[in-house]
Amino acid sequence: MTQTDMDVQQRLPFDLDRIRRDFPILKREIHPGKTLVYLDNAATSQRPVQMIAEMTRFYRDHNANIHRGVHTLSIEATDLYEQARQRIARFINAPRAEEVIFTRNTTEGINLVAHSWGRKFLQEGDEVVITEVEHHSNIVPWQMLRDERGVVLKYIPMLPDGTLDLDYARQVIGPRTKLLAVTAVSNALGTITRLDELIPMARAQGALVLVDGAQSVPHMPVDVQALGCDFMAFTGHKMLGPTGIGGLWARMELLEAMDPFLGGGDMILTVTMAQSTWADVPAKFEAGTPNVAGAVALGAAVDYLEALGMDAVRAHEVEITDYALRRLGDVPGVSIFGPPQAQDRGGVISFELEGVHPHDVGQVLDTHAVAIRTGHHCAQPVMAALSVPATARASFYIYNTTEEVDRLAVALEEVSRFFGVRA
Amino acid sequence: MTNEPSLLDDLYREIILDHYRTPRNHQEMEAPTCSAEGANPLCGDTVTVSILLADGRVQDIAFGGQGCSISQASASMMTEYVKGRTVQEAGDGARAFQQMMTTGEPQDLEGFDDIDALRGVAKFAARVKCASLAWKTLEQALDGRAEPVTTDERTESND
Structure with a gap:
């Protein structure tokens, strides 16, 4: 360990050894003698035993369908589900728990807004503004709405350093x-x-x-009231929770005015063969049996993050990202995309290695048990703006260490050697 | 430095890296008889194949595009294999290649010895699409030939 490395280690805001013990997968030998280095957290995080235990406990001890049940298990399951909603609401500082709608993921949350708000309130010629750096999930629903309703879709372009063109934004938002x-x-x-x-x-x-909020809610303090936004979509699987559960927060008056998303059980007040009336928020947006165990387990994931403290989670990521920017910057042939300062980034570093396609970089890193993502990251417009077909991306979370960054850097040097780019 | 694991050597055989570093027939063609573009949207690989046919044979072939070593080396090796062969033989080669990717078995085809180096790719499910791209694009180009086959004078406008 170098001196700098030790300095960084000492500055980290929590006990990494203790955290890593909560994630057994991090001990897995991916290849003989090579323990996993998991740097694909922007795609999905790993899960702590506490969250897994909560999910198991739900299925083992409390499993029942929620709402309207008179039996004990159904009442317990309903309570656990609604408690999870309250914990998640508190986590993002939502004024009211009922303003949090359970969804499958961020994508579903955005589609819900496009469908239930957009189709009701947007007219031909109205403008929706997005940006060039959006994930496909925040582009495609609006293109579909444009094609269906004649809504005008505009975007704020990305500057070469990966930030948005705010001067252009001032013109395009009108x-x-x-x-x-x-x-x-x-x-x-x-x-x-x-x-x-x-x-x-x-x-x-x-x-x-x-x-x-897919990449912010898991990684930094998020306060929807302080932000002054109207909708916030996020997902559980990027923040220690299970797959298939996420959330959409929106202001109550909007949720009350919006139409339902899916029709079916649980979202109605009354149904006759002629017509139906809608249940109150949030039930209006949660048709059918929801992912009860997933919601309960996401509540446990939120507890885990709150125990660490989101300021500390962010501080750790800034330290690791800062270290990685310097360490990877020293690897011959590596070019890093995006802002040079860790403070201006989440825990994500997209890069290319001269003369080696990202797909090959990822493949060779896998033989070193280093897991990164390669490709367009569901953000093809960003790739087009950078004039690259794909990038390699390392992304960090609460359990990542500077030693893991070192293993990435050393493995990258071997990738260059392997492809004969540098002697 | 320790040796790379053998699994990796299976994927990146020396001849594959050689074709990646020095691709053959990697150029543009002025007036192809037929051509096609292939893309692998998952990883952003693209391959274009342009073919000049004469007397039912591939007189000349060129490829372009960008992508990972496997997709580009496979394209380069495909052009070497196809050049000078009949349309029938080229189609047989494309089918044999896809068979090799599905089964991982060697293909008993004349001139396929070098291409056998790509057989290791069959063990890497995520990379089979990379290796197959050029061969599928070849098939597409040859299929496209079927439409304007009676109107040779119009081939240029069919690009």
Whole structure:
């Protein structure tokens, strides 16, 4: 360990050894003698035993369908489900727990807004503004709405350093703008969006703001009231929770005015063969038996993060990212995309290795048990703006260490050697 | 430095790396008889194949595009195999290649010895699409030939 390395280690805000013990998968030998280095957290995080235990406990001891049950298990299951909603609401500082709708993931949350709000309130010629750095899940639903309703879709372009062109934003957000839909952190480059600039621009024009929180809610303190947004979509599997459970927060008056998303059981007040009336929020948006165990387990994941403290989670990621920016920057042939300062990024580093396609980089790293993501990261417009077909992306979370960054760097040097790019 | 694991050597055989570093027939063609573009949307690999046919044979072939070592080496090796062969033989080669990717078995085909180096890819499910791209694009180009086959004078406008 170098001196710098030790300095960084000492600055880390929590006991990494203790945290790593909660994630048994991190001890897995992917190849003989090579323990996993998991650096694909922007795609999905790993899960602590506490969350897994909570999910198991639910199925083992409390399993029943929720709502309207008179038996003990159903009442317990309903309580656990609603308690999870309260914990998640508190986690993002939502004023009311009922404003959190359980969804499958961020994608479903955004589609819910496009469907239930967009189709009801947007008219031909109304404008929706997105950005060039969005994940496909915050582009495609709006393109579909445009094609269906004649809504005009505009976007704020990305500058070469991976940040958004705020001067252009001031021109494109105007009196016809009805919605600004923007990510808090670019999943492809890690750039933190200047929501403090963009949200007031939209509000000044009377537009609503949807924030894609998929890469922010798991990694930094998020306060929907302080942000001043109207919708916030996020997902559980990137924040220690199970797959198939996520959340959409929206202001109550919006949720009350919006139409249901799916029709079916649990979302109605009355049904006759002629017509139906809708249940109150949030049930109106949760048709059918929801992912009860997933919601309960996500509540446990939120507890885990709150025990660490989101300020500490963020501080750790800034330290690791800062270390990785310097360490990877020293590897011959590596070019890093996006802002140079760790403070301007989430825990995401997209890079390329001269002369080696990202796909090959990822393949060779896998033989060193280093797991990264390669490809377009569901952000093809970002790749087009950078004029690259794909990038390699390392992304960090609470359990990652500087030693793991070193293993990535050493493995990258071997990739160059393997492909004969450098002697 | 320790040796790379043998699994990796299975994937990146020396001849594959050689074709990746020095691709054959990697150029543009002025007036192809037929051509096709292939893309692998998952990883962003693209391959274009342009063919000049004469007397039912592949007189000349060129490829372009960008992608990982496996997709580009496979394209390069495909062009070497196909050049000078009949349309029938080229189609047989494409089918044999896809058979090799599905089964991992060697293919008993004349001139296929070098291409056998790509057989290791069959063990890497995520990379089979990379290796197959050029061969599927070849088939597409040859299929496209079927439409304007009676109107040779119009081939240029069919690009």
